[in-house]
Amino acid sequence: xxxxxxxxxxxxxxxxxxxxxxxxxxxxxxxxxxxxxxxxxxxxxxxxxxxxxxxxxxxxxxxxxxxxxxxxxxxxxxxxxxxxxxxxxxxxxxxxxxxxxxxxxxxxxxxxxxxxxxxxxxxxxxxxxxxxxxxxxxxxxxxxxxxxxxxxxxxxxxxxxxxxxxxxxxxxxxxxxxxxxxxxxxxxxxxxxxxxxxxxxxxxxxxxxxxxxxxxxxxxxxxxxxxxxxxxxxxxxxxxxxxxxxxxxxxxxxxxxxxxxxxxxxxxxxxxxxxxxxxxxxxxxxxxxxxxxxxxxxxxxxxxxxxxxxxxxxxxxxxxxxxxxxxxxxxxxxxxxxxxxxxxxxxxxxxxxxxxxxxxxxxxxxxxxxxxxxxxxxxxxxx
Amino acid sequence: xxxxxxxxxxxxxxxxxxxxxxxxxxxxxxxxxxxxxxxxxxxxxxxxxxxxxxxxxxxxxxxxxxxxxxxxxxxxxxxxxxxxxxxxxxxxxxxxxxxxxxxxxxxxxxxxxxxxxxxxxxxxxxxxxxxxxxxxxxxxxxxxxxxxxxxxxxxxxxxxxxxxxxxxxxxxxx
Amino acid sequence: xxxxxxxxxxxxxxxxxxxxxxxxxxxxxxxxxxxxxxxxxxxxxxxxxxxxxxxxxxxxxxxxxxxxxxxxxxxxxxxxxxxxxxxxxxxxxxxxxxxxxxx
Numbered sequence: 001x002x003x004x005x006x007x008x009x010x011x012x013x014x015x016x017x018x019x020x021x022x023x024x025x026x027x028x029x030x031x032x033x034x035x036x037x038x039x040x041x042x043x044x045x046x047x048x049x050x051x052x053x054x055x056x057x058x059x060x061x062x063x064x065x066x067x068x069x070x071x072x073x074x075x076x077x078x079x080x081x082x083x084x085x086x087x088x089x090x091x092x093x094x095x096x097x098x099x100x101x102x103x104x105x106x107x108x109x110x111x112x113x114x115x116x117x118x119x120x121x122x123x124x125x126x127x128x129x130x131x132x133x134x135x136x137x138x139x140x141x142x143x144x145x146x147x148x149x150x151x152x153x154x155x156x157x158x159x160x161x162x163x164x165x166x167x168x169x170x171x172x173x174x175x176x177x178x179x180x181x182x183x184x185x186x187x188x189x190x191x192x193x194x195x196x197x198x199x200x201x202x203x204x205x206x207x208x209x210x211x212x213x214x215x216x217x218x219x220x221x222x223x224x225x226x227x228x229x230x231x232x233x234x235x236x237x238x239x240x241x242x243x244x245x246x247x248x249x250x251x252x253x254x255x256x257x258x259x260x261x262x263x264x265x266x267x268x269x270x271x272x273x274x275x276x277x278x279x280x281x282x283x284x285x286x287x288x289x290x291x292x293x294x295x296x297x298x299x300x301x302x303x304x305x306x307x308x309x310x311x312x313x314x315x316x317x318x319x320x321x322x323x324x325x326x327x328x329x330x331x332x333x334x335x336x337x338x339x340x341x342x343x344x345x346x347x348x349x350x351x352x353x354x355x356x357x358x359x360x361x362x363x364x365x366x367x368x369x370x371x372x373x374x375x376x377x378x379x380x381x382x383x
Numbered sequence: 384x385x386x387x388x389x390x391x392x393x394x395x396x397x398x399x400x401x402x403x404x405x406x407x408x409x410x411x412x413x414x415x416x417x418x419x420x421x422x423x424x425x426x427x428x429x430x431x432x433x434x435x436x437x438x439x440x441x442x443x444x445x446x447x448x449x450x451x452x453x454x455x456x457x458x459x460x461x462x463x464x465x466x467x468x469x470x471x472x473x474x475x476x477x478x479x480x481x482x483x484x485x486x487x488x489x490x491x492x493x494x495x496x497x498x499x500x501x502x503x504x505x506x507x508x509x510x511x512x513x514x515x516x517x518x519x520x521x522x523x524x525x526x527x528x529x530x531x532x533x534x535x536x537x538x539x540x541x542x543x544x545x546x547x548x549x550x551x552x553x554x555x556x557x
Numbered sequence: 558x559x560x561x562x563x564x565x566x567x568x569x570x571x572x573x574x575x576x577x578x579x580x581x582x583x584x585x586x587x588x589x590x591x592x593x594x595x596x597x598x599x600x601x602x603x604x605x606x607x608x609x610x611x612x613x614x615x616x617x618x619x620x621x622x623x624x625x626x627x628x629x630x631x632x633x634x635x636x637x638x639x640x641x642x643x644x645x646x647x648x649x650x651x652x653x654x655x656x657x658x659x660x
Contacts, residue, residue, distance in 0.1 A: 034621055036589070036642055041620070046565045048467035048526065050427035052445050058429035058465055060526070060565070082640075134622040146602040146615025153619030153639075161594035162560040162569050164555075165616070186548075187490060188560045189555025202392050206423045207468030209392040214545045216508030219392050232613045233602045270622065318426075359424040359446030492564045527565045555562045 004028045006331055007093055007124035009085050009273060012040020013317050014309025014324035015130035016068040016077075021328025022126075023075040027335060030122065031077055032095055034084040038072075039065030040132055041152065042317060044159040046187075047180055050205075054352060055318035062159075064317070083120070088127065088277035091304060095120040126304050126331040129274050130324060133267035133288060133310035138172060141227035147234030151181040151264035158188040166260025170237050171195040172225050178264030179208035185262075186215055193256050196223040196239055198246070205361070226253060228261050237261055267314045274311065278302050282375060286368040288314030295376035296350075298327035299334075303381040306331045313372065315357075315365055322353050393506040394422050396541075403450040404439070406474075411541075415458025415475040419449045421468060433465035460486055464525035473532070474540055483540035484517055486532040491548050492555060494519055494529055502547040503535050510547050512539045559598050577647040592638035592649055593619065593626050604628050604638060608654035628652050 005027035008019045015031055016038065022029040037043055045061025056064050072079060080095075087094040096119055135150035137143070147166060151173065157165045169190050171182045174197035182192045195212060200222050202209045209219060226238040226248065241252035268289040271281055279292040279300040291313055298306045308327035309320035326349045333342050357366035399405045404419025419430065419439070424446040431441045431449065438455035439462060441447045460473040463486055473486035485503075495501055495516045503514035514533035521529035535543055561569045573588040579596055586595035593604075593616055603613040604626045617625040621640035628649050630636035634656025638649070 035640055036591070048429075048528070050425060050467050052426070052428050053432065057427060058433075058467055058526070134620070135618055137617070137623075144612060144614060146604070146613050149616050150618050153616055156619040156639075157594060157597060157616075158560055159566065161590050161597075162563070162566070163594045163598045164558045164560055165597055167558070187492075187564055189492075189558075189562075205425050205468065206392065206394070207421060207425075207470040210394070210420065210506065211469055213393050214504060214506050214508050215548065216504065233615070355443075355445050356426050358444050359426060361423070361425055362446070490564050492562050494564075529564070555560050 001092070001121045001123050002030075003123045004030045005124070005335055006030075006126045006128065006328075007032065007122055008128045008130060009033075009093070010040060010130035010132055010309070010311075011035070011038035011069075011079055011081070012130060012132050012309060012320065013042055013064070013068065014132075014311075014320040014327070015040065015128065016072050017321050017324030018128040018130060018306070018308055018328035018331070019077040019079075020068075020072050020075050021325055022128075022332045023072070023077045025332040025339060027332055029077045030124075031072070031079045032083040032085050032093070032122075033079065033081050036081055038069045038079050038081060042068075044152075044155045045317070046159050046184060049317065051316075051318040051356065052352075055321060055356075057318075061317060085273060088273065088305075091124055091127065093122045093124060093127065095122060125335060126306065127277075128298075128306045128308060128324075128327045128331055129277070129279075129292070129300075129311055130307070130309045130320075130327075131270045131273055131311050133314045134270050135263065136266045136268055138225070138263050138265050140225050142229050142234070145228050145230060145234050146232065147230070147259055148228055148261045148263065151177050151262040154260065154262050155181045155184060158184060158190070164188050164190050166234075166258070167191060168193055168258045169260045169262055170225070170239070170256055170258045171262045171264060173197060173264030173266075174202045174204055174209065174219055174221065175264060175266065176204035176208060177267075178262070179204040179212055181262060181264060182217065183208070183211050183215070186217075190260075192217050193258055194239070195219045196225065197221045198224045198242055224248070225261065234259055234261055267310065269311045269314060271311060274300065274305075274307060277305055279305060279307070280379065282372065284313065284368050284372060286364050287372070291372060293372065293376045293379055295380040296373050297330035298323060299330065299376075299380050301376075301379050301381075304334075313365065313369060319353060319356050322349050322356070325349055326353075394420055398422050403448055406451060406453045406456070410453040411474060411476050414477045415460070415473060416453060416456050417451065417458065417460065417462060418472045418474055419451055419462075419466075419470065420472065421449055421466070421470045424448060425468075427467060429465050429467060430462045430471065433462040435459070435461060460530065463530050464488055464528040469528070472544060476537055476540055478517075478534050481537060482534045483537040484532050484534045485540055485543045486518070486530050487545055488528045489531040489545065490528055493549060494521070495531060495546060501533060503533055503539065503543040504545045504547055505542045506544050508545070511542055512536060514543065514546065575643050575645040575647075577643050577649055579649045580651055586643040589642055592628065592630065592636075592641050592643055592647070595643050596638070596649070603651060605652035605656075606654070611653070627656070629656050
């Protein structure tokens with residue numbers, strides 16, 4: 001069995017920053033990720049990020065992924081890709097390392113390189129779970145047809161794998177994901193027929209909506225999808241207006257000829273592993289669903305297991321970077337003596353998080369996080 | 384209060400006139416100046432750092448809307464490519480006798496060519512006039528955000544915010 | 558359709574081609590890409606048919622979370638094609654039901 005000081009699950013912005021903090025403090029740190037490349041969902045974010053200089057605003061997400069991975073590698077973090085953690089018990093992670101590719105970007109360590117799929121056990125003194133989020137589904141007639149997919153799935157296909165999943169696309173949901181992915185589908189050469197949104201208002205940033213509109217794409221609010229149909233794949237969609245009580249307005253149905261329907265109706269925290277590990281979950285609709293209860297040090301109800309990023313509430317990459325840092329510093333500090341400067345660093349991170357969670361778009365997240373941490377302070381292990 | 388804005392989903396002339404990042408008609412008449420069409424309190428501030436004249440201020444908290452000091456703005460347009468929201472436009476009402484120019488970010492293929500005649504579109508994507516491509520700039524410092532400048536009759540300058548893109552799904556294919 | 562030209566990402570870089578066989582048909586894939594990308598580029602949308610009603614399914618999440626895109630890969634059923642890279646000579650089959658004994 002391998003033994004490490006800190007094991008991190010998930011090589012996205014939260015996982016990598018947590019690992020960097022651990023390794024910088026001299027602790028042996030390993031990051032496990034089931035994808036073939038590190039970076040989490042940053043690797044498909046080709047738009048310039050919002051935020052401030054500390055959050056690398058103005059830089060495209062893909063570049064942030066590269067920088068983070070480079071920083072992690074320089075700090076001595078070992079990143080194992082194509083490695084899926086399927087159980088955690090008594091601080092031991094049970095991992096399956098897949099090696100379909102003969103030369104994945106980073107070779108899985110040790111004995112794991114030769115066979116296609118191989119178990120690996122890692123005993124870790126501290127664990128940070130940064131398993132991210134996943135897209136919500138939406139049920140309507142024909143919702144399972146090939147061609148109906150998550151907006152994030154389409155984004156992965158065009159930006160990471162450079163394959164356009166369809167040529168005429170209907171986007172369902174006008175939050176930031178729906179708006180940004182619509183824009184990126186156009187950049188990849190796709191035709192976005194319309195963006196529809198069931199609520200009367202556009203949920204995403206106005207600047208994203210404005211980009212879509214000046215490209216000539218209609219954004220239809222108070223509109224829902226009624227059905228998708230086609231012979232074994234999407235060939236058309238029916239949309240309709242909804243009234244104030246979410247009922248379809250009779251006669252408002254419109255048929256659109258599309259081959260792809262992208263669903264952008266929010267994300268939920270991927271808490272399966274946290275749940276398996278015994279972390280207590282609490283339901284916070286404003287943060288995406290079931291969230292592992294954690295205290296202000298990001299530690300869960302299971303001593304030694306920390307969380308960060310979308311798993312601890314669906315937010316932005318910028319907040320994930322900060323929470324990852326926070327979890328990494330706190331996990332490392334609990335392994336030995338707190339370093340001089342740790343306290344100030346934690347305060348600075350908390351200040352930046354507060355800034356990111358302010359304003360009319362984000363204040364509700366601050367309120368929800370505060371409530372979550374309040375529960376966590378009462379239930380999580382005391383320092 | 385819900386933060387989301389109402390359709391038509393781009394700022395109205397009224398909202399822009401009230402926005403701290405939009406220049407006055409008087410300043411517009413004087414020559415090149417940027418128009419920052421960013422009217423929501425979102426956490427973002429790269430424009431502040433992009434301006435060498437320190438004409439753009441956001442300050443604390445980061446969710447403040449950008450404020451343009453229109454007397455400090457020299458119309459260099461360096462901020463146009465740096466705005467992650469692609470919400471800054473450079474307007475020059477003094478481009479030539481009777482014509483104005485508008486520069487906007489254009490992250491699509493194919494890029495137009497200088498001298499080309501294009502259809503200019505308004506904020507709703509509707510073609511409103513013919514325009515001539517004056518400049519297509521994409522230096523490394525733009526971070527892959529090309530900036531296209533088009534000239535058109537003066538009366539359209541506060542409406543034109545882009546150009547009609549090539550249609551069809553095949554243009555990026557092999 | 559491959560996105561060959563892109564305003565932000567530039568032109569698609571040349572990489573080594575690998576051949577995979579999908580339901581017996583040879584497909585040229587790009588080394589390092591997942592099976593799902595290679596078959597989408599070839600225009601294939603159906604990955605499997607469900608057990609009870611034999612309904613077609615394709616990609617849904619594209620990041621290994623939902624298991625809608627599983628296929629039989631090198632004889633092994635239930636392989637998530639969105640996160641499994643292609644390898645030279647790989648055989649990929651449309652999955653029926655749980656993928657064992659055809660149903």
